[in-house]
Every structure is written in C-alpha cells, then in structure tokens.
Amino acid sequence: MAGNDRKKVLFIDRDGVIVRERQVDTYESIEYIPHVFEALREISRKTDYLLVMVSNQDGVGTVSFSYEGFAGPAERIFSTLKGEGIVFDDINIDLSFPEDNLPTRKPGTGMIEGYRSDLYDMDKSFMIGDRLTDMMLAKNMGCRGFLLDSDGIEVPEELSGTVALHTSSWLDIADYLIPSSSLKHREAEVIRNTKETEIKLSVDIDGTGDGHIVSGIGFFDHMLDQIVRHSRFDIDGVVKGDLQVDEHHSVEDTALALGEAVRKALGEKRGIERYGYEVLMMDDVVATCSLDFSGRPEFIWDVEFTMEYIGQFPSELVKHFFRSFSSSAECNLYLSATRAGNNHHTAEALFKAFARAMRKAVRRIPGESRVSSTKGVL
Numbered sequence: 001m002a003g004n005d006r007k008k009v010l011f012i013d014r015d016g017v018i019v020r021e022r023q024v025d026t027y028e029s030i031e032y033i034p035h036v037f038e039a040l041r042e043i044s045r046k047t048d049y050l051l052v053m054v055s056n057q058d059g060v061g062t063v064s065f066s067y068e069g070f071a072g073p074a075e076r077i078f079s080t081l082k083g084e085g086i087v088f089d090d091i092n093i094d095l096s097f098p099e100d101n102l103p104t105r106k107p108g109t110g111m112i113e114g115y116r117s118d119l120y121d122m123d124k125s126f127m128i129g130d131r132l133t134d135m136m137l138a139k140n141m142g143c144r145g146f147l148l149d150s151d152g153i154e155v156p157e158e159l160s161g162t163v164a165l166h167t168s169s170w171l172d173i174a175d176y177l178i179p180s181s182s183l184k185h186r187e188a189e190v191i192r193n194t195k196e197t198e199i200k201l202s203v204d205i206d207g208t209g210d211g212h213i214v215s216g217i218g219f220f221d222h223m224l225d226q227i228v229r230h231s232r233f234d235i236d237g238v239v240k241g242d243l244q245v246d247e248h249h250s251v252e253d254t255a256l257a258l259g260e261a262v263r264k265a266l267g268e269k270r271g272i273e274r275y276g277y278e279v280l281m282m283d284d285v286v287a288t289c290s291l292d293f294s295g296r297p298e299f300i301w302d303v304e305f306t307m308e309y310i311g312q313f314p315s316e317l318v319k320h321f322f323r324s325f326s327s328s329a330e331c332n333l334y335l336s337a338t339r340a341g342n343n344h345h346t347a348e349a350l351f352k353a354f355a356r357a358m359r360k361a362v363r364r365i366p367g368e369s370r371v372s373s374t375k376g377v378l
C-alpha cells in the first residue's frame, strides 16, 4: 500500500494520561488530566490519527478491584470523552497481572499487534503514556512516544530515540501533532498521461473557488469553470488531449483525473458530511444532483438533451463526464433535469448543481472526527 494511504495511529494509555493514575473503581475516583479534552478534541478534529486505547488494569476481578467497580467508571470516562467529540477507534484493556507474563502486558505488543501491518504507518504513529513501559511499547511497535510526565522521569539512553516529546502538558502534544492553528487543507495533485491525453491537475477542497482547467475545448472549459466557482474548490489543470481525433478522450480523462484528485484529497473522509444535494434552477431548467462519497461508484442519469450538439460540443459527453467522475471519485452520483429546456442551460445547471452538491458533501462537521458510516470506512 502506498505510504500516503497508510493510517497513522495514536496509541493512548488511560491512567496517568486521560485520568489520574490510581485505582479507578468509583465515579468519585475519576479525575481527568488537565487539558486532555481540549487537546484530544483538537487532535481529533484537525488530524487523521486513529485513536487507540492501550491500558493495563491489573487486579480487575479480584476482591479489592471488582469488575463492576472497574466497568462503570470506565464507561463513564469514554462517554464523557465522546460527548466532547473524542471517540476511540479501538479500545484494548488487559486485565492480567505482571506475574502472569502475558504478551498483552505493556511493553508487550500483544494487544496491538494487528497494527504492525502494511495498513498502518508506524513511522508516523505515536504512543502517549506516562511510564517508561509505554515508551518501551512504542519502541517495540516501531513508533515513537510522547511521555506525559510531571515527575521528571529519567529517560534511559536506549529510549532517547523513541521519545519524541517529554512534557507535562497535553497542550504540547497537541501542538506537536497539529502543524498550524488553521485547518490543514485537503489537497491532491494528479498527473495522468496516456497515449490520448496528458493531464496535470491540482485540487484544494478547502479553497475559495479559484483556478481554471484549460482543455482547449471552449464549452467544456466554461463548464469546468462552473465546478470551480460553485464547489469553491481551488482547481488548476492543463489538459493536452488528442483533439485532432475528437473531444471524447479529453473530456473523459479530465473527469477521471478530477475524480481521482477529489478522492485523494478527501483521504479517509473523517468528519465530513459525505452526502450532498442540490436543486438548482437556471432560467427554464431545474437540475437536481444527489451525491454520496460512499467509496462506491454508481451513476444514475435522468437527463435528455434535445440537440446532438451544444455549440460545437457533443451533448452526450456531458453524461460521459459525470459517469467518469463517479467511477474515479468512487461516489454515487444522481443527476436529473427537467425536459425541454434550453440545452446549454441544462448542461450548465447540471454542472452547477453537481459542484454545489460536492461542496455540501465535503463539508467538515465541527467536532466530528469519525467516518460517516457505521462500517467505519468509506
């Protein structure tokens, strides 16, 4: 799997990191670490790390630490975090004793061994813990660690390369992980060269609607301008196609490149609306677009052009553009337009409706870090 597609993980200890280190077996014993909500909320909103809990809770199930005593406060901790928009993708809690010598006991990697696969990028992942065993676990996983510690723990030489940050404040960890205070733009560039076309195209989904795609096909460029303006994506592109043959390859490949760029820019699609919808009127035409960045291509077309050409542009290529976009962006795309309208208006209304539906679908939901699917993946 390509490096950019591999998921980054924040492995997070519980006691000493989320809540004070003590036996948490009553609701009164829950005491949160300062700034944990603020920091984790920002990290959830502004980065694409998976949040994975890794905690040892020895003694649960014994007379002095009943399972019931452990479970209620544990659920309360997670529900409180969830209320602040902080949702763990995976929770691993080991109940063994040190003397059991189980591989799930930190710094053993038993609980999180599955993350040592090609799907995850350990070079860019971190363990957040308050003990050297947490940092040892980071080393064993091949990732690095944030040592959250107010007691001045001395980091041994063997772990100096593992500890990326030794701090007493969650805010330092948030600052480390979030490169700038503004939201990182979702951008992608696609270069697509075939025997029929050469295309270079860049997309910034969090733009302001600047840029042009120049294809050399006047009407098509006019339609692409509608996408830029109404999506508010910044899009720049140059398409050099075999126009001596006809417009077909240029239109198709531009759509494929644009769809690929949008898909790449969206990444894991965490925290986005996912669905977009627009009903748009343009003079004598009402166009409708419904769109779902579902990860699956599906295309439904309920449009009829009454003329074979719009100016010099073959009407059938409007449909072909959107179908091609749907396949490479991996989105469900439905388009319709009222019949008997002016053909230029019909095409333009469709492009505008499509762009505005996209704008809604890619919108980030404030405070939401999850993927908008019960499957957890889009």
Ligand SMILES: [Mg+2]
Pocket (backbone or CB within 6 Å): 013, 014, 015, 016, 017, 021, 129, 130, 131
């Ligand atoms: Mg701890």
